[in-house]
Amino acid sequence: MRKNQRRPLSMLVMALLVALLLSACGGATTETAPPAGQAPAASEGPEDRVKGFFATLSEAFNDPNLSDEARRTELSDRLANYVEPSEQAQVRSDLQQALAEYAAADFGSMIGEEDLDIRLEVRFTVTETRLVEESADRAKVEVLEGTISTRLAGADAEQMGEFAQMINQESSISEFFGEEDDDRLIDLIKIDNVWYFTDVSDFGF
Secondary structure (H helix, E strand, C coil): CHHHCCCCHHHHHHHHHHHHHCCCCCCCCCCCCCCCCCCCCCCCCHHHHHHHHHHHHHHHHHCCCCCCHHHHHHHHHHHHCCCCHHHHHHHHHHHHHHHHHHHCCCHHHHHCCCCCCCEEEEEEEEEEEEEEEECCCEEEEEEEEEEEEEEEECCCHHHHCHHHHHHCEEEECHHHHCCCHHHHEEEEEEECCEEEECCHHHHCC
């Protein structure tokens, strides 16, 4: 995190989860992620890929069947399609582990309880981006507007009391990226006519 920037607890939770998911490299995106094993559409521009990445990440975080190994594998495959091809195998493995840990998170332990019906919902909504520059095989996209919301859900969520109040927040997506204008810039590279993210440091980790 840059310049000792302080974020709300919900931002820290979300940032840790995203950092875990993207630790191997970075993911590029589509408005609707391609099915497992299917390459991204070559017609999608850099801005579409950025917006779609966050939509896909939200889907993964909030999938009701995330505890199912087959579903985690499918989501991992879809997200791995957004990474440069040479990195996809490693990223796919890391994603499967990260999603498994996320699905198994025990939020009841924060209040000394076990096996409570509580899950964390994390949603990214990117509403406006700007194509800063584009060449034959390189592009920069700035994330201008959007929100990040975190919320504890489930039948036992109300038992979390003040912990839920700290986690249940909605903030500007700019708080996630950082304070500087450059923090909101995402670098992409075109390989075989498809745009991919190039560096997870674009997210300020």
